[in-house]
Amino acid sequence: MRRIITLCTILLLFSIGHSKPNAKWWQSMSLYQIYPKSFKDSNGDGTGDLNGVKSQLNHLIRSHIKAFWLSPIYPSPMVDSGYDISDFLGIDETFGTMEDFEALVKAAHDASLKIILDFVPNHSSDQHEWFQKSLKSIEPYTDYYVWHKGKVLPNGTVTKPNNWVSVFGKSAWTWREERQAYYLHQFAEAQPDLNYENENVVRAMKDVLRFWLDKKVDGFRVDAIQHLCEDVRFLDEPLTGNSNPDDYGYTDKIYTKDQLHTYEIVQGWRQVLDEYQDKAMMMEVYANLTMTIKYYVYGAHFPFNFGLISDTNRDSKAADFKRVIDSWMLNMLVVDGPANWVAGNHDRSRLVTRYGLERAQAVTVLTLLLPGVAVTYNGEEIGMEDTWISWEDTKDPQGCIAGKEGYEKASRDPARTPFQWDNTISAGFSTNPNTWLPVNKNYVTLNLAAQKEVRNSYYSLYKAVSALRALPAVREGTLTTSLLGDDVLFFARFHEDSVYVTINFGNKEETVDLSPFIQPYNQSDIRLTVYYATINAHHLIGTVFKDIRALKIPASTTVIYI
Ligand code: GLC
Numbered sequence: 001m002r003r004i005i006t007l008c009t010i011l012l013l014f015s016i017g018h019s020k021p022n023a024k025w026w027q028s029m030s031l032y033q034i035y036p037k038s039f040k041d042s043n044g045d046g047t048g049d050l051n052g053v054k055s056q057l058n059h060l061i062r063s064h065i066k067a068f069w070l071s072p073i074y075p076s077p078m079v080d081s082g083y084d085i086s087d088f089l090g091i092d093e094t095f096g097t098m099e100d101f102e103a104l105v106k107a108a109h110d111a112s113l114k115i116i117l118d119f120v121p122n123h124s125s126d127q128h129e130w131f132q133k134s135l136k137s138i139e140p141y142t143d144y145y146v147w148h149k150g151k152v153l154p155n156g157t158v159t160k161p162n163n164w165v166s167v168f169g170k171s172a173w174t175w176r177e178e179r180q181a182y183y184l185h186q187f188a189e190a191q192p193d194l195n196y197e198n199e200n201v202v203r204a205m206k207d208v209l210r211f212w213l214d215k216k217v218d219g220f221r222v223d224a225i226q227h228l229c230e231d232v233r234f235l236d237e238p239l240t241g242n243s244n245p246d247d248y249g250y251t252d253k254i255y256t257k258d259q260l261h262t263y264e265i266v267q268g269w270r271q272v273l274d275e276y277q278d279k280a281m282m283m284e285v286y287a288n289l290t291m292t293i294k295y296y297v298y299g300a301h302f303p304f305n306f307g308l309i310s311d312t313n314r315d316s317k318a319a320d321f322k323r324v325i326d327s328w329m330l331n332m333l334v335v336d337g338p339a340n341w342v343a344g345n346h347d348r349s350r351l352v353t354r355y356g357l358e359r360a361q362a363v364t365v366l367t368l369l370l371p372g373v374a375v376t377y378n379g380e381e382i383g384m385e386d387t388w389i390s391w392e393d394t395k396d397p398q399g400c401i402a403g404k405e406g407y408e409k410a411s412r413d414p415a416r417t418p419f420q421w422d423n424t425i426s427a428g429f430s431t432n433p434n435t436w437l438p439v440n441k442n443y444v445t446l447n448l449a450a451q452k453e454v455r456n457s458y459y460s461l462y463k464a465v466s467a468l469r470a471l472p473a474v475r476e477g478t479l480t481t482s483l484l485g486d487d488v489l490f491f492a493r494f495h496e497d498s499v500y501v502t503i504n505f506g507n508k509e510e511t512v513d514l515s516p517f518i519q520p521y522n523q524s525d526i527r528l529t530v531y532y533a534t535i536n537a538h539h540l541i542g543t544v545f546k547d548i549r550a551l552k553i554p555a556s557t558t559v560i561y562i
Contacts, residue, residue, distance in 0.1 A: 023476070024278065024280070024301075025066065025067070025114060025218075025278065025280075026067070026114075026219065026280035026282075026301055026302075026338065026373065027338040027372065027373070028338065028371075028372060028373065028469075028475055028476070029066040029067045029114070029373055029374075030063075030064055030065050030066050030067075030368070030373075030374045030376070030466060030469060031065070031066070031067045031068070031069060031116070031340075031373055031374065031375045031376070032060055032063070032065040032067070032068040032069070032375075032376050032378065033068070033069050033071065033221075033345060033346070033375065033376065033377045033378060034053055034068050034069065034070050034071065034378050035048075035071050035346050035377075035378055035416060036048050036049065036050070036052075036053065036070055036071060036072075036073055036082075036095055037071075037081060037082070037094075037416070037436055037437075038378070038379075038416055038417060038418045038419055038429070038436075038437065039052055039053055039056065039378055039418075039419050039429075040052030040053060040055060040056050040419065040421070040429060041418075041426075041429055041430035041431075041432065041435070042055060044430060044431040044432045045094070045430075045432065046426075046430050046432040046434050046435045046436050047094050047430075047435070047436045048095075048418070048419075048429070048430075049094065049095045049096050049100075050073065050091070050095050050096040050100040050101055050103075050104050051096055051100055051104075053068075053070070053104060054100075054103065054104045054107050057107060057108060057111050057113060059448070060111075060113060061111055061113070062463070063381055063462065063463060063466060064463070064466035064467055064469060064470075065113070065376070065466075066112075066113065066114065067113060067114035067115070067116055067218065067219075068108070068113060068114075068115060068116065069116040069117070069118065069221045070115070070116070070117055070118060071083075071118050071346060072085060072118045072120060073091055073092060073095045073101070073117075073118075074086075074087060074088060074089075074090055074091065074092060075087040075090045075091070075092045075093075076092055076125060077125055077127050077190065078092075078094075078395075079125070079188055079190040079191070079397055080187065080188055080190070080191060080396075080397050081346075081395065081396070081416070083118075083120055083187070083191070083223065084123070084124070084125035084126075084127075084188065084190050084191045085120055085124050085125055085128065086124070086125040086127040086128045086129075087128065087129075088120075088124070088128075088205075088208040088211075089208065089211050101215070102215065105215060105216050105217065109216070114218035114219070114280075115217055115218055116217065116218055116219045116220060116221055116280070116282075117212055117217050117219075117220055117221070118220070118221050118223055119208070119209065119212075119220040119221065119222045119223065120223040120224070121194065121205050121222065121223070121225075121228060121265075122186060122187075122191075122193060122194065122223065122224050122225075122227050122228050123185065123186070123187060123191040123192055123193050123194060124191070124192065124194060125190060125191065126189070126190045126191070126192055127190075130144045130145075130204075131144070131145060131192050134147075134179075135176060135178045135179050136178065136179075137179065140200050143195055143197075143198045144194060144195060144198060144200070144201055145183050145184070145192045145193060145194060145195055146183060146184035146192075146193045146194075146195045146230065147179065147181045147182070147183055147184075147195075148161040148173070148181060148182045148183075148184070148234060149180070149181050149182075150175070150181070150182050160173045160182060161173060161182060161234045162234050162235060162236045162237070163236045163237060163239075163245065163250070163251055164184070164230075164237060164251065164255070164256055165245070165246070165247065165248050165250050165251055166185060166186055166187060166188070166248070167186055167187050167224075167227070167248055168187055168188055168248075168397055168398045168401050169246050169247060169248060169398075169401050169402065169410075170246045170401065171246075172184055172185055172186055172256070173185075174189050184230065186224075186227045186256060187224070187227075187397075188397040188401075190397075193227075193230075196228060196229050196261065196262075196265055197229075197232060197261075202265065202268065205269075206268065206269065206272050209269060209272045209273070210272060210275070213272075213273070213275075213276050213279060218278070218279060218280065219273070219279050219280035219281055219282070219301075220273075220280075220281050220282070221282050221283075221284060222266075222269075222281060222282070222283045222284060222300075223284050224284060225262065225266065225283045225284060225285050225295070225303075226257045226258050226262070226285050226286060226287045226291070227256065227257060228259075228261075228262040228265060229259040229261040229262045229265065230255060230256050230259065231254075231255035231256075231259060233255075234255075235255060236251075237251035237252055237253060237254055237255050237256065238251065238252045238254065239251060239252070240252050257287065258287050258291040263294060263295070263297075263298040264298070266281075266283070266295060266298045266299055266300060267298050267299045269281060269299070270298075270299030270300070271299075280301045281299070281300050281301050282300065282301060282302050282303070282304060282340075283295050283300045283302070283303040283304065284304055285303045285304065285306075286306060286310070289327060289328075289331065292305075293331045293334075293335060296335035296337040297335060301337070301338070302337055302338055302339075302340050302372075302373065304340060304342045304375070305328050305339065305340050305341055305342060306342055307324035307325075307327070307328055307341075308321075308324060308341060308342065308343040308363055308366065308367065309342060309343060309344070309345075309348055311323075311324050312324055312363075313354065313355070314354065314355050314356050314359060316505070317486065317487070317505065318483055318485075318486065318487050318488055318489040318503070318505045318506075319483055319486075321366070321489050321503075321505070322481050322482075322483055322489055325366070325370060325479075325481055325491070326481060329371070329479060329481075332371075332372075338371075338372040338373055339370065339371045339372030339373070340372050340373035340374075340375060341366060341367040341370050341372070341373070341374055341375065342367070342375040343363045343364070343366075343367050343375075343380070344376075344377040344380045344415070345375075345377045346377065346412065346415060346416050347412050347415075348412075348415060349386050349414065349415055350379070350380070350384055350385050350386045350414070350415050351363060351364070351380050351383070352383045352384070352385050352458075353385050353386040353414075353415075357383065358534065358556035358557065358558075359505070359556070360383060361383075361458070361461055361534045361558060362503045362505070362534070362558045364380070364458075364461065364462060364465070365461075365465055365501060365503070365532075365534075365558050365560065366503075368462075368465045368466055368468070368469065369465065369468065369469075369474055369491075369493065369499060369501060369560070370479065370491070371477075371479050371493070374466075374469070376462075377415075378419055379419055379420070381458070381459055381462040381463075382420065382446065382447070382448050382451050382457075382458050382459045382462075383446070383458030383459075384417075384419075384420060384440065384446065385440065385442065385446070386414035386415055387413075387414050387417040387437070387438065387439075387440040388414065389411065389413045389414055389417075389437060389438065391404045391407055393413075393437065393438060394407050394411055394413055395413055395436070395437060396410075396411045396412045396413045396416075398410045398411060398412055399411025399412070399413060413437055416437060417435075417437045417438060417439060417440050418430065418435050418436075418437065418439050419448075420439070420440065420442075420443040420446055420447040420448065421447060421448050421449065422447050422448065422449035422450070423443065423444050423445075423447055423449070423450065426439050427439045427440075427443035427447055428447070428449070456538050461532060461534060464531070464532055465532060465560065468499060468531070468560070468562075471495075471497055471499060471562075472495040472496055472497055473493040473494055473495040473496075473497045473498055473499045474493050474499055475495075476495060477493035477494045477495035477497075477498075477499075478493065478494050478495070479491060479492070479493055480492045480493075480494070480517065482517070484502065484510070484512040484513070485510060485512070486506070487504055487505050487506030487510060488502055488503065488504050488505070488506070488510050488512055488553060489502070489503045489505065490502050490503075490512070490514070490517070492517055497562070498518075498562070499531075499560065499561070499562050500514065500517070500518075500528070500560070500561040500562070501558065501559070501560050501561075502514075502551070502553050502558070502559050502561075503557075503558045503559075504553040504554065504555060504556060504557050504558075505556070506555060506556070507555045507556065508555050509552055509553065509554050509555055510552075510553045511550050511551065511552055511553075512550075512551050512553055513548070513549045513550065513551075514528070514548040514549075514551060514561075515548050515549045518548060526547075526548050528548055528551075528561040528562075529542070529561060529562055530542070530559055530560070530561055531560045531561060531562045532558075532559070532560045533554075533557060533558070533559045533560070534557055534558045534559075535554050535557050
């Protein structure tokens with residue numbers, strides 16, 4: 001085994017995940033997000049469904065995925081593509097039946113895949129029976145939602161309680177004549193916020209978790225958790241200086257985000273999970289690092305790490321990527337939780353569109369080879385690109401609220417189009433030429449079937465690098481990160497074996513010296529095999545370098561050595 005020199009000034013050596021006895025399945029899984037409307041349509045109606053998912057489990061297995069998470073599949077008017085739920089305990093008929101769901105759980109487990117559901121606790125649909133009864137003040141539902149009589153101005157007019165703004169833009173309050181009150185919605189008007197000050201709501205939502213755990217799901221991805229509770233004094237939030245009161249950025253979210261009560265509710269959900277065996281809870285949280293990490297302490301198995309989404313882009317320097325990695329890993333030393341890396345999801349522009357091809361590949365390698373959990377949004381494994389969607393075809397409420405002039409900037413539809421399986425009709429996603437969102441025209445060449453045939457494709461990179469996750473060094477090795485000049489990020493994973501990665505983010509060739517990281521160093525006996533190099537996606541498996549003091553890394557290239 002090669003010994004490692006730790007040069008404290010330039011290296012950060014983490015021992016996270018090192019040889020943990022009794023490691024749990026969620027600690028080092030490759031997790032795949034399925035957006036059910038767009039994954040695979042089994043009945044030709046143009047929208048994906050559960051039987052479609054079941055028919056494609058082999059793709060997950062071949063891609064070394066260990067668990068998959070389904071975005072919402074519950075009954076919904078689909079104002080927010082299923083994130084507006086009208087029955088927390090059912091299956092929307094577009095996706096199939098409860099029997100289809102049970103068959104999917106069984107098929108997943110038979111294939112040793114874990115299945116994770118989206119738990120959406122912040123709000124329901126306004127069509128949910130609870131809201132309809134709350135509107136009419138029918139007990140016990142009267143206070144299931146956040147109602148407010150409004151502010152009475154000196155001239156007697158009743159107006160909105162305060163200046164809170166919805167995430168999708170415009171006021172977070174909507175008036176209902178029936179109830180003579182405003183209700184709060186941190187998202188669309190059709191998504192009224194549940195009231196966690198009400199113990200009946202707290203209990204009812206715990207029962208939702210139990211319902212699906214009894215159906216043998218393996219865990220939950222918890223939606224929009226930072227918005228769960230609000231400060232009940234309902235005070236105005238401070239202004240940020242943004243002059244548009246309809247913009248989410250108009251106020252500083254000190255009363256509508258990251259409230260202590262939210263963390264306490266999460267603790268309660270963890271107790272529910274612990275009534276069962278081996279269940280996992282992961283949080284979708286967009287907050288600063290401190291408020292994000294705090295979820296580890298309050299019972300989440302992990303909050304998603306969105307550093308690669310929020311803090312890096314096509315202009316970031318190698319040091320920016322290193323900062324994102326090191327800051328998360330330093331926190332792992334404190335909370336002893338599994339790290340995780342998320343680079344894309346259904347709310348963000350596709351990786352290739354956001355970063356450009358070469359950088360997207362580098363980021364894919366980072367997510368797959370850094371310690372802990374790797375998260376992949378369906379389609380990123382083949383490098384799908386954002387699809388231009390016309391105003392007429394726009395479905396996303398965030399796009400619709402922005403209007404014809406602003407929708408292109410706001411809409412999340414471009415990252416949600418159907419999965420490109422092959423070059424047949426509707427990219428093999430559906431037999432129907434009319435799909436719920438249009439298929440990207442590039443499917444003729446950019447599709448899974450074509451990429452399987454080609455050694456230098458995005459999918460070949462994804463699959464080959466995913467295979468490395470079985471190595472002890474990647475599964476449970478330590479992590480070292482270092483900057484080799486302004487443009488090159490180096491990291492290594494060490495266990496009994498070693499994996500080394502150099503990423504040249506710059507636009508000219510760099511020569512790097514890896515000798516400080518590898519011992520014993522002797523020019524004649526060091527053999528570093530290039531496992532993969534992404535030179536415009538060229539695949540160089542098998543090349544051997546001897547002089548590790550002067551390795552050449554071409555511009556915009558990631559090289560993995562073993
Ligand atoms: C989460 C989902 C997003 C949805 C929002 C409201 O952020 O990822 O798609 O619109 O919650 O439920």
